[in-house]
Amino acid sequence: xxxxxxxxxxxxxQFTILLSLIGVRVDVDTYLNSQLPPLREIILGQSxxxxxxxxxxxxxxxxxxxxxxxxxxxxxxxxxxxxSVSGTQxxxxxxxxxxxxxxxxxxxxGAVRENGAEQGFGEELEDLGAVxxxxxxxxxxxxxxxxxxxxxxxxxxxxxxxxFDYSHRQKESEVDKExxxxxxxxxxxRSAGGQVTNRNLLVDGETGESFPAQVPGVEDQTALSxxxxxxxxxxxxxxxxxxxFPAADVSTLSEAVPxxxxxxxxxxxxxxxxxxxxxxxxxLEQQWQDLMSIMEMQAxxxxxxxxxxxxxxxxxxxxxxxxxxxxNTPINQNVSLHQASLGSCSQDFSLFSSEIESPxxxxxxxxxxxxxxxxxxxNTTFSSTNFSGIFxxxxxxxxxxxxxxxxxxxxxxxxxxxxxxxxxxxxxxxIEEGFNPVQASQLEEEFDSDSGLSLDSxxxxxxxxxxxxxxxxxxxxxxxxxxxxxxxFSEEGAVGYSSDSENVDFEEAEGAVGYQPxxxxxxxxxxxxxxQLHYLPYLEHVGHNHTYNMAPGxxxxxxxxxxxxxxxxxxxxxxxxxDKQMSRDEHRAxxxxxxxxxxxxxxxxxxxxxxxxxxxxxxxxxxxxxxDIRRRGKNKMAAQNCRKRKLDTILNLERDVEDLQxxxxxxxxxxxxxLKSIRQMKQKVQNLYQxxxxxxxxxxxQPYSPNQYALQYASDGSVILIPRTLADQxxxxxxxKQKDRRK
DNA sequence: AATTATTGTCATTGT
DNA sequence: CCACAATGACAATAA
Numbered sequence: 001x002x003x004x005x006x007x008x009x010x011x012x013x014q015f016t017i018l019l020s021l022i023g024v025r026v027d028v029d030t031y032l033n034s035q036l037p038p039l040r041e042i043i044l045g046q047s048x049x050x051x052x053x054x055x056x057x058x059x060x061x062x063x064x065x066x067x068x069x070x071x072x073x074x075x076x077x078x079x080x081x082x083x084s085v086s087g088t089q090x091x092x093x094x095x096x097x098x099x100x101x102x103x104x105x106x107x108x109x110g111a112v113r114e115n116g117a118e119q120g121f122g123e124e125l126e127d128l129g130a131v132x133x134x135x136x137x138x139x140x141x142x143x144x145x146x147x148x149x150x151x152x153x154x155x156x157x158x159x160x161x162x163x164f165d166y167s168h169r170q171k172e173s174e175v176d177k178e179x180x181x182x183x184x185x186x187x188x189x190r191s192a193g194g195q196v197t198n199r200n201l202l203v204d205g206e207t208g209e210s211f212p213a214q215v216p217g218v219e220d221q222t223a224l225s226x227x228x229x230x231x232x233x234x235x236x237x238x239x240x241x242x243x244x245f246p247a248a249d250v251s252t253l254s255e256a257v258p259x260x261x262x263x264x265x266x267x268x269x270x271x272x273x274x275x276x277x278x279x280x281x282x283x284l285e286q287q288w289q290d291l292m293s294i295m296e297m298q299a300x301x302x303x304x305x306x307x308x309x310x311x312x313x314x315x316x317x318x319x320x321x322x323x324x325x326x327x328n329t330p331i332n333q334n335v336s337l338h339q340a341s342l343g344s345c346s347q348d349f350s351l352f353s354s355e356i357e358s359p360x361x362x363x364x365x366x367x368x369x370x371x372x373x374x375x376x377x378x379n380t381t382f383s384s385t386n387f388s389g390i391f392x393x394x395x396x397x398x399x400x401x402x403x404x405x406x407x408x409x410x411x412x413x414x415x416x417x418x419x420x421x422x423x424x425x426x427x428x429x430x431i432e433e434g435f436n437p438v439q440a441s442q443l444e445e446e447f448d449s450d451s452g453l454s455l456d457s458x459x460x461x462x463x464x465x466x467x468x469x470x471x472x473x474x475x476x477x478x479x480x481x482x483x484x485x486x487x488x489f490s491e492e493g494a495v496g497y498s499s500d501s502e503n504v505d506f507e508e509a510e511g512a513v514g515y516q517p518x519x520x521x522x523x524x525x526x527x528x529x530x531x532q533l534h535y536l537p538y539l540e541h542v543g544h545n546h547t548y549n550m551a552p553g554x555x556x557x558x559x560x561x562x563x564x565x566x567x568x569x570x571x572x573x574x575x576x577x578x579d580k581q582m583s584r585d586e587h588r589a590x591x592x593x594x595x596x597x598x599x600x601x602x603x604x605x606x607x608x609x610x611x612x613x614x615x616x617x618x619x620x621x622x623x624x625x626x627x628d629i630r631r632r633g634k635n636k637m638a639a640q641n642c643r644k645r646k647l648d649t650i651l652n653l654e655r656d657v658e659d660l661q662x663x664x665x666x667x668x669x670x671x672x673x674x675l676k677s678i679r680q681m682k683q684k685v686q687n688l689y690q691x692x693x694x695x696x697x698x699x700x701x702q703p704y705s706p707n708q709y710a711l712q713y714a715s716d717g718s719v720i721l722i723p724r725t726l727a728d729q730x731x732x733x734x735x736x737k738q739k740d741r742r743k
Numbered sequence: 744a745a746t747t748a749t750t751g752t753c754a755t756t757g758t
Numbered sequence: 759c760c761a762c763a764a765t766g767a768c769a770a771t772a773a
Binding site for chain 3: 747748749751753755757758
């Protein structure tokens with residue numbers, strides 16, 4: 001049996017969740033062996049590799065869900081040892097026929113799926129409401145859409161499709177062949193129809209209570225129950241990197257549990273055991289802990305809204321009411337909540353359109369339309385797609401897509417200007433701030449404290465990267481060690497600084513401003529530098545006839561006159577001009593009739609210098625002057641070198657500061673992104689919870705009151721329905737445990 | 744005339 | 759100790 005972990009990675013979860021939601025327990029093995037193409041691709045129509053026929057086949061397959069549970073087994077196509085496909089295709093339901101999403105392969109656009117979803121949902125509930133919902137159900141549009149969303153989430157979160165495709169499908173080539181021959185295959189399903197797995201169809205739920213019933217070991221359990229699906233879903237949340245939830249973080253789920261009095265962190269340990277196989281808990285755990293700690297405050301917010309929505313729904317049409325009410329609830333978070341899990345649902349389409357009119361969303365739409373070119377690029381960066389696809393209404397995406405093409409991950413995205421992403425993400429942030437007051441305040445806090453930087457630096461890297469990208473090479477690799485190409489640094493430094501100096505946050509600004517006056521100076525110097533350093537030794541005589549240098553004793557009678565002579569020389573050029581070009585020391589040397597050049601005096605090695613001196617009979621005054629000239633000359637060069645070094649170090653420091661600021665703002669952006677992701681995940685979980693809870697029916701076919709019951713994750717990984725009082729007790733216990741742990 | 748940037752020089756320290 | 763480099767501080771000069 002495949003391990004659950006593999007299910008995660010293969011993204012089967014959502015699919016299975018769907019099955020579970022409608023009361024079907026599916027043998028994942030069966031699915032895996034069924035030669036079905038990856039659901040994500042099919043459902044989303046994102047893979048051009050699948051033909052219409054294949055989509056059709058899938059649809060047929062999914063149609064199978066419509067049949068009563070007793071017949072459900074029939075649809076399950078599975079593969080016999082010889083590899084031939086066999087299975088039964090029951091009378092095909094038509095529910096999916098309306099779901100253009102499956103047909104046209106437009107995926108999340110949602111435009112095609114605008115119709116019929118909501119009604120389908122309500123009707124379904126009516127039809128099934130009296131019966132134990134989990135037992136039996138149609139695959140409604142909502143379901144499809146939910147799957148869609150979930151898949152997208154997986155995509156967004158980076159769940160590797162490759163894993164899915166390759167790691168567990170050893171017969172892929174075979175499958176591919178068959179896929180390429182989709183119609184035959186589909187026919188095969190329909191016609192063959194003999195072999196059915198029995199174990200798939202453990203349909204529980206004689207009553208609504210049946211729900212919690214099954215709690216076998218997770219690993220070797222053949223069928224995935226709803227509980228497991230929930231858990232799996234959660235397990236996949238950590239950005240698709242199959243990280244595990246830190247124990248303390250299960251509160252996320254518990255927070256998603258709708259209740260008036262906050263259910264207070266349901267057992268974290270309940271969830272943790274189900275992730276024993278999480279592959280790389282290393283950094284992610286830490287990451288999660290950090291993030292979750294940040295998020296703790298927001299959780300309550302989510303809670304309240306959840307409770308609200310849930311309570312709004314009365315009974316049978318609880319879910320329907322959810323869908324309807326959520327957007328209308330005063331708290332904006334519900335909007336994002338819905339978008340999180342149902343963003344591309346056709347039924348939400350209309351809702352969103354109304355929501356767009358709200359100021360925040362209006363802003364978002366404007367934003368997105370302003371930056372159509374980057375929409376593709378966003379996909380590659382973490383969760384950007386998430387937000388554009390889920391967070392924003394489908395229409396927006398569609399409009400974007402019109403200009404920017406399909407929303408598929410774009411390999412070129414990474415090359416896009418990070419700046420735009422920054423802006424977008426920050427704008428997203430700003431938008432989202434409207435959704436969650438707590439979050440907003442938190443973010444405000446951030447931006448107040450150090451995000452004078454982060455806000456502005458969102459632009460500063462932009463300007464930087466753009467300028468750098470045009471001029472030099474290193475643009476977006478923020479932490480690139482300061483490469484000192486002296487040719488570019490001057491310009492780059494100037495640009496970077498001028499932009500940055502405005503963007504530094506206040507504390508840092510002080511230091512930076514202190515530098516600023518000098519900085520321009522340095523920039524100038526740096527411009528001159530290359531040439532300066534080279535020809536200075538020759539040109540140093542040019543303009544400077546500094547006189548203060550003269551040793552008192554060696555004053556030449558001419559020297560005081562020199563300035564006047566110089567002025568005249570400007571008019572009587574030829575000879576005087578040369579005089580003017582000579583340094584004072586040279587003048588003095590000439591006055592003292594030193595028989596060799598100052599250049600020799602200064603630059604000869606000591607030995608040669610001494611030799612030179614020994615060759616001539618020089619007066620004491622001459623020797624003294626020569627020594628002074630040598631000393632001053634050497635010192636002059638030393639000073640120049642020193643200044644150059646100083647300049648270099650300062651410029652390097654500047655660049656380091658820039659890099660660090662860029663890193664900082666980048667980290668801040670990432671933080672914000674994480675926060676957003678977490679929020680959305682919470683909302684998805686919350687939604688899922690509501691959906692599941694809303695479908696539960698007691699013996700009388702009545703929905704459970706969220707006031708009295710709650711879903712709870714048991715320690716063995718299952719999900720059970722328990723009275724609220726009990727849940728609260730356990731929650732308290734759990735809190736205690738956590739506190740103890742922290743201590 | 745005042746200010747600023749640049750450069751040279753000196754004194755000092757370190758190598 | 760010498761020669762010299764490095765550097766801070768000061769001053770002259772140019773712009």
